[in-house]
Amino acid sequence: MLSCKEATRLTEQKIFEGKLSRVKAWQLSMHLKMCDACKRYSQQSAMVEKAFRERLESTGDETVLHSEVELPGLSPEKKDAILKRLESHL
Numbered sequence: 397m398l399s400c401k402e403a404t405r406l407t408e409q410k411i412f413e414g415k416l417s418r419v420k421a422w423q424l425s426m427h428l429k430m431c432d433a434c435k436r437y438s439q440q441s442a443m444v445e446k447a448f449r450e451r452l453e454s455t456g457d458e459t460v461l462h463s464e465v466e467l468p469g470l471s472p473e474k475k476d477a478i479l480k481r482l483e484s485h486l
């Protein structure tokens with residue numbers, strides 16, 4: 397069983413780097429089945445990633461990637477700020 401910290405790290409790796417070994421992906425999915433907090437985090441992270449990708453695709457504005465999100469290794473504070481901003485637009 398992964399710790400929540402490990403699950404969070406794997407979630408970010410999966411979403412923002414787009415790669416996760418089969419074993420780790422399985423461990424993560426097992427954790428997400430049992431842990432609501434990490435599941436929510438995973439869903440939010442996926443939403444953030446999708447929002448940025450769509451904005452990039454629709455505007456071709458690559459600065460969105462560099463100015464708002466530093467990949468990989470986005471700090472939790474920064475991610476919170478991004479999430480709050482996104483939510484205010486929804």
Ligand SMILES: [Zn+2]
Binds near residue numbers: 427435
């Ligand atoms: Zn967890």
